[in-house]
Amino acid sequence: MAGLSLAGVTKSFGDFDAVKDVSIDVKDGEFLAVLGPSGCGKTTLLRLVAGFEKLTAGEIRIGSDSVSSGEFNVPPEKRRVGIVFQNYALWPHMTVAENIGYSLKVAKVDRAEAKKRIDDALALVNLQGLGERRPANLSGGQRQRVALARCLVAAPSLVLFDEPLANLDVHLRAAMEDEFAAFHERTGTTIVYITHDQAEAMALADRIAVMDKGRLAQLATPRELYSEPANAMVASFIAQGMVLPAKVLTSEDSGHCRVEALGQEVVVRCRPGERPRDNAQICVRASDLVAAEAGEQGVDGSVKRAVYKGGAARIEFVPAAWPDVALHFEQREPNPFEAGSAARLRIASGWLIPAESAA
Template sequence: MARLSIDRVSKSFGDFRALDDVSLEVRDGEFVAVLGASGCGKTTLLRQIAGFDKLDAGRIFIGDSIVSSQTRHLPPERRRIGIVFQSYALWPHMTVAENVAYGLTVAGIKDPARSRRVDAALNLVELHGFGERRPAMLSGGQRQRVALARCLVTEPSLVLLDEPLANLDVHLRASMEQEFADFHARTGTTMVYVTHDQAEAMALADRIAVMSKGRILQVATPSQLYREPADAVVAAFIGEGMIVPAEVRAVKGDGTCWASLYGYNTRMRCDVSQTLIGKAQACLHAGDLKIAERPDSGLRVRVDRTVYQGGYFRLSVPEPFDTAPGGVIGIDVRGGWIIPSSTPP
């Protein structure tokens, strides 16, 4: 196992900057998800780590050694990295055991050492006894586990996963998520897991790097990202955050401030070192809002639409907030976060 350190890496294709000054530290044994919309540069980043492409600027370390820089490029096969792709790319004419053994065969490792390592890898992914089957006789989830075993058998110091569940059914994904989490807990392998699926990243990762347009916007634990987004893009992306204009009136020393939302005064959480008196943006989640007991109190909003969602209702409230009578309710705001780097509207 090894730590991974990405230090100010950039990569362009022609004039298109696919990675723009990306830095990320992954600790030894950590599970980090890279989360971002399709096309934001996730696969490009993995390819840099694996050494399939040369970078334009920056450095990548695995353990204590530099594997990529402008002057050094360690070839992929010498990086001790295991990769699992979205398409598991198993050879249909080979058995499961032969598929898993392939990397060892290429490396010149012979039986009995080879068979012993294949068995151990199949055990790790809980496919003991499946070695003689062909991929066609397995479910999608089992095939993905074979792909994982094939990557693990080479004893990688670091495992990269590029949207490994994207091709699976919804119900299978949930159980595979659990498999990846269990696998990580069992082995303590350092893992970088790329996905566009927020729920998947939240469920699996110790920390999530949120990526957008070739840049990493924030690296934090799932709950920090949700509660304390560093900017408006992260705030809107994670957990359907609502972004509303706010006026900060007073900053307290205890991590809160008094702010006015459309004239309604409330206490919100903030980063006291970065929050100034004046215009700002606030991030609210549904859990921060409560319908006021007295209809004339709280933040007054007009309800446009009410949709039952099973167990709760979703209310749509159009902006600008209407204070005219009829359909108007009061909302108590009990939480919310002042976005630190927000540009005032």
């Protein structure tokens, strides 16, 4: 297997930069998810790594080999990159084994060697004994595993996943997440996983690259993305975070600051070295907002909507003094809040978005 290095990668279509100055180093054996909203550049990035698109600027290296730059482009078939597509792309007239072994047939691999590699690939994806079936006789999850086996049989140095679970139902997605995690643990394959689904990325990846308008917004572990977003885009995109205007009053210690937000003073987490400043922003999660007890300071407002979630409700709240601000929090049963009722919320915690990103 091999790692992947992107250095200043840019892809332009006329005056439009689909990908702009992206630099990422993926370690050998790492599982990297590339996450972002539609149109953020994640699929273009995958096509650049696969060799389907040519770079405008920058360089891509797979292992120690340079495969793409502004001057040259190694064709896809010579990159030893495996791809698992969203639509599986299985030939319906071929058996499972024939689908998996097609690349070996084209490469004129010895029949006995090809059979061994096909059997090994079937075993890796837990499809032993199904080699003679047709794709039409398989479940959606089994077809996805056939697509994965077809990718693996060619012994790629890097595997790319292009939204592989998008066509599956919710229950099957959860099962396939377990399959992918187990596969990665068994093989140690270097994986780049393109998705718009945050739950998938959080569950599977060692690190997540969040893309925004063609640029890399943040590269971090799932926990870091959730608890310490680098900018307002990441803060609001990940787990529906709420970005609130704030004023930094004091630096309490190396990891906490006192801020004023929505008329309330609150101690929030922050990076070391933060100083008092105006025009700051904080990120708060639903778990950071709680109903204020009698006599506690808080933010007065009204409940816009209460959505039952099974054992708890999502409460959507509008502060009276800031009607353009939308807040939400979770309330376990019994739920005293209903649409139109008055309430007072307290900001219990949050994260101060770093100064260089908070403008």
